[in-house]
Amino acid sequence: MYFTMGASQAMQSALIEDFLSLIPAITWLVAARFEPRAPTEKYPYGFVRVNSLAFLVSAVALALVGTFVFYESASTLLMGEHPTVPPVSILGQDIWLGWLMIAALVYSIFPPVILGHKKQPVAQRLRDKVLHTDALMQKADWQTGLAGILGIVGIGLGYWWADSAAALFIAVSILKDGIDNVRIASAELLDGAPRQLEGKDISGEAKRLEKRLLDLWPDCEVRIRESGRYLFASVEGMTTPDQLPPAKELMGGDPAWRLGRLTFSPDKKDEPASAS
Known part of the structure; x- marks a missing residue:
């Protein structure tokens, strides 16, 4: 050419x-x-x-x-x-x-x-x-x-x-x-919500994972971000439980390897105060 x-x-x-x-x-x-x-x-x-x-x-x-x-x-x-x-x-x-x-x-x-x-x-x-x-x-x-x-x-x-x-x-x-x-x-x-491969919408896998985590711990707050090809989830408002479901169960029908990290925090993180 x-x-x-x-x-x-x-x-x-x-x-x-x-x-x-x-x-x-x-x-x-x-x-x-x-x-x-x-x-x-x-x-x-x-x-x-x-x-x-x-x-x-x-x-x-x-x-x-x-x-x-x-x-x-x-x-x-x-x-x-x-x-x-x-x-x-x-x-x-x-x-x-x-x-x-x-x-x-x-x-x-x-x-x-x-x-x-x-x-x-x-x-x-x-x-x-x-x-x-x-x-x-x-x-x-x-x-x-x-x-x-x-x-x-x-x-x-x-x-x-x-x-x-x-x-x-x-x-x-x-x-x-x-x-x-x-x-x-x-x-x-910027640790935004995980996006789909095709488009700007939030990933369906992230939404389904968030729902399953909230079903298990309804009084907590769940945050999910994407790091490379992996989903990192944080459950805020409780300590790490003695018995954790396996990644395959947490991800349901989605690939279990996508869940790269699951962390727990006893306190919910407050949003930063806006400047007056």
């Missing part, structure tokens, strides 16, 4: 998004290496939250690059720059470069879409937001490829603005994904 993009803004945006799609995969691999490590003196709670940090890094990278591509595309469109797609000579034959661009884009569509479909069920089983983001980005690559093809065809038909408009469409897609993921990652790092 790099060798065929020429002056096409849509091709440049598609290439940037393809490189960008490597960021979630790289951060996931780094997080997977650190997460199982044992606690240390400096990190007494271990490294389970490295997955949350990796998710935030991926989300911020998405948002920043989306902003850059949006600015570049919008500027080109507003200034009325006319991109050119000249012919190139291959084995003594002149071929319109646009055909090579379209061929490169078509080739770039299929592998990510196939990989995205294969990664998504794994991400759902692991409740892994970084891997899920990676899968969604790859599944949506067909939109990027199609937008780029339409932009190049538009140039060939004399619609100079089609290329920048296609790049702008790709930029909006990147920016939307980035902003949505930054919100979810920020909520996780």
